[in-house]
Amino acid sequence: MTYSTSAATPATVVSGRRRPAWAVILITGLILWLATVAVTFATANANLVPTLVLLGSFLVPVTFVAWAYGHRDEVITVEALFRLFVVGGILGVLGASVLETYLLHPSVWMFVGVGLIEEGVKLAALWLLTRHLAGKSIRSGVVLGATVGFGFAAFESAGYALNALITVDGLSLRALVETEILRGLLAPFGHGLWTAILGGLLFATAAKTRHFRLTGGLILGYLGVALLHALWDSMHGIAVYLTWVITSTSGQQALFERGWIPQPTDQQAHLFTLFSIGGTVLITLIALYWLRRVWRSGRHTA
Known part of the structure; x- marks a missing residue:
């Protein structure tokens, strides 16, 4: 070809x-x-x-x-x-x-x-x-x-x-x-x-x-x-989960167990943004690298 x-x-x-x-x-x-x-x-x-x-x-x-x-x-x-x-x-x-x-x-x-x-x-x-x-x-x-x-x-x-x-x-x-x-x-x-x-x-x-x-x-x-x-x-949910696991306090956990959604702290908001955007960027980089490998493999079948 x-x-x-x-x-x-x-x-x-x-x-x-x-x-x-x-x-x-x-x-x-x-x-x-x-x-x-x-x-x-x-x-x-x-x-x-x-x-x-x-x-x-x-x-x-x-x-x-x-x-x-x-x-x-x-x-x-x-x-x-x-x-x-x-x-x-x-x-x-x-x-x-x-x-x-x-x-x-x-x-x-x-x-x-x-x-x-x-x-x-x-x-x-x-x-x-x-x-x-x-x-x-x-x-x-x-x-x-x-x-x-x-x-x-x-x-x-x-x-x-x-x-x-x-x-x-x-x-x-x-x-x-x-x-x-x-x-x-x-x-x-x-x-x-x-x-x-x-x-x-x-x-x-x-x-x-x-x-x-x-x-x-x-x-x-x-x-x-x-x-x-x-x-x-699912990156939004993953970011929420990771932020909660790393930074949640006993008071926030108690509120959550009672059916209340605790107000996130500034630190938690920043960490959530980091996980959410960072995770999306990481997924994109993996896909771009994969696509590059696939594209370059086309040279060998030309």
């Missing part, structure tokens, strides 16, 4: 300089989103809410797809990227919704189930939509897997934004905007990153036969990615 070295991101000429398409999309989309936020707050026009939700939820994922187009293998077409982003993302969201509704119940292991289900449905969608793709390579798998993951993230973020909008006190534009900012910043380090790893591992199984196979390496990779996903989702 050979890789195209001539593929370049479509660019826009600005003042004599060529800007890559993904940068143009990101900058233009961000300006439009900020303008929509300002006008929506100023006018309280509920008709602008769908625009606000769609722009905020899809800006970062679509920017990645534009970047991926410029770094794609030559066998990957625009139609394939669009299909994987939209169809793969929707299939993943629908599959996860059905399975999580009927299989998961509140427990300490719930986030493990979420990780297994969501990574499983994204992997299945990728498998289904690319099984007839010619010239399967590890690097193609990384790009296409990330595309499915970002599609999943975009549709999921739209749902979270709408849920944040609706509160017991009415519609909260502030909560919607805060949710979209948070999820937009985290999008590159969540679903897109995890499914990129799985995509590379899946396509590695087709290195010789050009047909996907269920191998031990793929199963272990799936379980590892699902674990990273579960740890990411």
